[in-house]
Amino acid sequence: MKKTTVFQILLLALISVSLNAQEISPYILVDELDGSQEIVQEKVIKTLQNAGFEILGDYRPENNQTLKVIVYSRKDLQDITLKVKDRGALAAALKIGLKSDGPETKVSYLNPEYLFQAYLRDSYDTHKQGLKKIETDLKAAMNEIGDLNKGFGGAMSAEDLREYHYKMMMPYFTDPVELKEFDSFEQGVATIEKNLKTGKGETKLVYKLVFEDKKVAVFGIGYLDEEQGEKEFLPIIGEEHLSALPYEIILSGKSATMLHGRYRLALHWPELTMGTFMKIRSTPGDYKDTFKALCE
Numbered sequence: 001m002k003k004t005t006v007f008q009i010l011l012l013a014l015i016s017v018s019l020n021a022q023e024i025s026p027y028i029l030v031d032e033l034d035g036s037q038e039i040v041q042e043k044v045i046k047t048l049q050n051a052g053f054e055i056l057g058d059y060r061p062e063n064n065q066t067l068k069v070i071v072y073s074r075k076d077l078q079d080i081t082l083k084v085k086d087r088g089a090l091a092a093a094l095k096i097g098l099k100s101d102g103p104e105t106k107v108s109y110l111n112p113e114y115l116f117q118a119y120l121r122d123s124y125d126t127h128k129q130g131l132k133k134i135e136t137d138l139k140a141a142m143n144e145i146g147d148l149n150k151g152f153g154g155a156m157s158a159e160d161l162r163e164y165h166y167k168m169m170m171p172y173f174t175d176p177v178e179l180k181e182f183d184s185f186e187q188g189v190a191t192i193e194k195n196l197k198t199g200k201g202e203t204k205l206v207y208k209l210v211f212e213d214k215k216v217a218v219f220g221i222g223y224l225d226e227e228q229g230e231k232e233f234l235p236i237i238g239e240e241h242l243s244a245l246p247y248e249i250i251l252s253g254k255s256a257t258m259l260h261g262r263y264r265l266a267l268h269w270p271e272l273t274m275g276t277f278m279k280i281r282s283t284p285g286d287y288k289d290t291f292k293a294l295c296e
Helices: 002-020 037-050 075-081 088-092 112-120 128-143 158-162 185-197 230-237 239-244 261-268 274-279 283-294
Strands: 027-034 054-059 067-073 094-101 104-110 150-152 177-181 203-211 216-223 247-252 255-258
Touching: 027 239, 037 054, 037 067, 037 094, 037 104, 037 128, 054 216, 067 075, 067 203, 067 239, 075 088, 075 128, 088 112, 088 203, 088 216, 088 247, 094 239, 104 112, 104 128, 104 239, 112 128, 112 158, 177 283, 185 203, 185 216, 185 247, 185 283, 216 283, 230 239, 230 274, 239 261, 247 283, 255 283, 261 283
Parallel strands: none
Antiparallel strands: 027 104, 027 150, 054 067, 054 203, 067 094, 094 104, 177 255, 203 216, 216 247, 247 255
């Protein structure tokens, strides 16, 4: 009896380790649907709204008519992410990608758990119940859209995501790029909004989340410069990952920052080889220069 008990304990421990080590894909392919992108988009938006999600915005990466990103959120997600002081609000906006090939439209989405583990890190455990509810509701909604729901784009364990960096000496989540220290939160919001309104640097405001009581704002920004923006780097590293976009500026108090390109791009394209990464080696710097200009 004693041996059986010990065996059971060991078995449970092994199962627990196995579950904890399960790898998480960055993207989920929902399905490839018949019909135009407009028809599919309408169906996706309605399904998200029926699940309690709010549509924050949409745009076409690269200005490419075959690509569309839909950004969405929900109040419970915003409430949770705002509790994570170190740029947790970056995880408040989730994304769905539509890619049209002829008469069919491919629907995929950025896996919330992948993003939560990377951006919220150990705080994921603190808010696990609420975050799992969001993940479950989204999966149920996407099951109404298509039947495939298959992970793609690589995979990592939760532990690796929380400590992610591409290579030795590369930046972590906790190594952001400092863009600007404003005199006040209000000045920061007004400056960034003004520059985005004029399309400075060939940019486009896709969505914004402004939490005045918390002095936190997130701006999702399309980078449409034909020589340095999405049109330059996205076809090289993979348009299938379009729901990685848009890139963000986060304003916390008076400080505007962005995640380092060598962290954020690598995280969202985890299968990138060093050879391919070198082909877009100027992209992190291009984003930095463009986003700094948006804060001036």
